[in-house]
Amino acid sequence: MTPIEAYSAAAHAWLTSVAPIYGSAARKGLSEADDLALGRRYLKARYEAGYGGINWSRQFGGQGLSHIEKIAFETEEMKFGFPTAYFGISLGMPIPVLMKFCNDQDFVRERVFKALTGAEIWCQLFSEPAGGSDLAGLRLRAEVDGNGWKLNGQKLWTSWAQHSDYGVIVARTDPTVPKHKGLTYFWVDMRAPGVEVRPVRLAGGDSHVNEVFFDDVRVEDSQRMSPVGGGFAVAMATLMIERYVATDSAGFGPHLDLFTSLAREAQVNGRPAIRDGRVRSAIARNYAMRNGLDAITARAMLMMQAGMEPGPEGSLNKLVSVRSRQKLSEMAIDLMGTDGVAFDPHASVKADWSTSWLNAPTGRIAGGADEMLLNTIAERILGLPQDYRPDKGVPFNAIPA
Amino acid sequence: MSLLYDEGQLAIASESRRVLEARIDVAALLPLLEQQGAFHQGWWDTAREQGWCGIAIPEAYGGLGLSLIELGIVAHQIGRSIAGAAFLTGSFGVARAILDHGSAALKDEWLPQLASGDLIGAVAFAEGQAVIPAKSAVAFADGRLTGTKPAVPGGAHAGLAVVLASDAGTPVLVLAALDGVGRRLFNTFDNARSTADLTFDATSASVLARGPAALDAALHVLALQAVITAHEQTGGAEALMEKARDYALTRRAFGQVIGAFQSVKHRIAELYGLVELARAGALHAATREGHDDFLRAAAAARIQATEAYDTAARDCMQVHGGIGVTWESGLHLHMRRTRTLANEQGNLLFWEDILVDQLEGVAA
Helix, strand or coil, X not given: CCHHHHHHHHHHHHHHHHHHHHCHHHHCCCCHHHHHHHHHHHHHHHHHXXXXXXXXXXXXXXXXCCHHHHHHHHHHHHHHCXXXXXXXXXXXXXXXXXXXXXXXXXXXXXXXXXXXXXXXCEEEECCECCECCCHHHCCCEEEEECCEEEEEEEEEEEECHHHCCEEXXXXXXXXXXXXXXXXXXXXXXXXXXXXXXXXXXXXXXXXXXXXXXXXXXXXXXXXXXXXXXXXXXXXXXHHHHCCCCCCCXXXXXXXXXXXXXXXXXXXXXXXXXXXXXXXXXHHHXXXXXXXXXXXXXXXXXXXXXXXXXXXXXXXHHHHHHHHHHHHHHHHHXXXXXXXXHCCCCCCCCCXXXXXXXXXXXXXXXXXXXXXXXXXXXHXXXXXXXXXXXXXXXXXXXXXXX | CCCCCCHHHHHHHHHHHHHHHHHCCHHHHHHHHHCCCCCCHHHHHHHHHCCHHHCCCCHHHCCCCCCHHHHHHHHHHXXXXXXXXXXXXXXXXXXXXXXXXXXXXXXXXXHHHHHHCCCCEEEECCECCECCCCCCCCEEECXXXXXXXXXXXXXXXXXXXXXEEEECCEEEEEEEECCCCEEEECCCCCHHHCCEEEEEEEEECEEEEXXXXXXXXXXXXXXXXXXHHHHHHHHHHHHHHHHHHHHHHHCEECCEEHHHCXXXXXXXXXXXHHHHHHHHHHHHHHHCCCCCCHHHHHHHHHHHXXXXXXXXXXXXXXXXXXXXXXXXXXXXXXXXXHHHHHHCCCCHHHHHHHHHHHHHCCCC
């Protein structure tokens, strides 16, 4: 057993031991408030067991290990359905950025500890009604206000803002320069006067994203985490942190085994569906594709363990897996016939085809729409040209609306 | 067996690519399309000179004693070059059948000749839609074969074949030298594969396996070959993806290079995805030889590689517009090769069924 296999095995053993308390079965039927409270307790237990901030430096209360151990742990953890979603953004992006770009070390240490133990949650206030894929097109203003700043405007699609204590935010500090150059990065107190959070209900019925309004919200200059006008670079650094996360070739939907089981039970024209050529082809194609993704992931892990930089093909996972999950979910509902329309609003996206299907469009848009991922592959990997961009080099306030 | 190539494997990849790119060009391949039974002699001479015929044959029989991984690496480069006849895959399949099921005498007699390339091997299982016919139309009795195997890849030049035949209704896997066997060449859309119907007329043959074991052995030979072909298909798909990218970077229309249009650049980005999935699947399968999940890994590799090569050929020609459909461009060499490679050793329908049978836990 390699050291990393031993690490995974130990993690698996611990996760198994706490699964009855925090796992998917324990969460069944809980209200969101109770589920969140359970999640906070799970994070505390996870931290005390030595699995909090696995690849963060000890100086900030992390474990001082590498991203290899982090991915190994996440891969095991994913199997149990713990209530970790509320903390995914918080620990995934704002806190690592805080550790890297915030100068007040005592403040950072306290925030990191509270975030790792589930006591506090951070959100990331990037997207706006006019700036999602085109992040640099955002409009929320930060204007000089005495020795600090004043924020006015609106953010959109902010995950878990309704539970957040703090957030990181990108704001426009200079509208007279081209769009990427007039942005500045701050942290904000979500309880500050003038911050208003309104949940946005999504197609699947849940409301984990929000509109957040800023009305003359005061921010101190010490909350600034980038040079004035240097906010876009910090926002991009956030994306680099995201390179090393556990992936799921099922597109964060149900495992293919569930589809195969369904195909064994369901009937088409009086025969088991698994004898139907259309169903067989779908199973085979999905298996082959996921097998390829899994091999890409396994190879990336080996490269990291060998001290090499994994190849860019790792970026394919989200693009390929979520699309295929969407189509497979459609077919699964078909296979269930008249039973297929029944819907349980509390079912898990990993275990229920209708829930997987209803939430799949979100997966294809959030965190980089399919089209943006294809642009990235074409431009960064294959060297194809950027699209025509009429706003390039134009001062932000001169871009035609 | 690692998913990470070691230094020696990387050297095989770069050297085989270098030598193939230096010696093979489209102009030499085009005339072969119009001649039955012709193949690129320079390619075969190169394969023999470089020791590719013996890569996966043990050193005791004159081979290099390497694995599916190294043979796959070479097959990938051959796929890029579109130069290959079906000989390397065929000889490998025959060698493995002899290694796994042959007597010591058969191994001593045939394996050194296959390893050197003095002899070309062919795998003759399929009849029409039946990839592994349980009741073959080729009869085996008293040590002799009689009947016809249609469209055997490499059959025009092979000297030795593994044949799936029927002995009074019982399947038998036999080994037959092809001296004096009838070879009917016919026109195919990819004549350089040297495909031929083989007609046996009381041809002497040795039994390798009998009964259900013969069918299992045949499937295993196909699975081994499928991993090599998946590499070859991936190489072809990779070459096409690069051709599409290069053309999109130079061809201008409406005042800009066509690669700046999203409809074009996204098409090529999708090809990148298919190529990488096929590459990973093929390599994964090569590392699983000897494990319980080898058959499903081989089937998955074959399916993913077929999809990659088929799509790459369609889309690369589309990106090229009118120039892509000309004879001289040679893109049709790849297009023709997609379907011969998809057909040899079992098509998509066959491998999809094999894979689902495996996933169901039903014995194939």
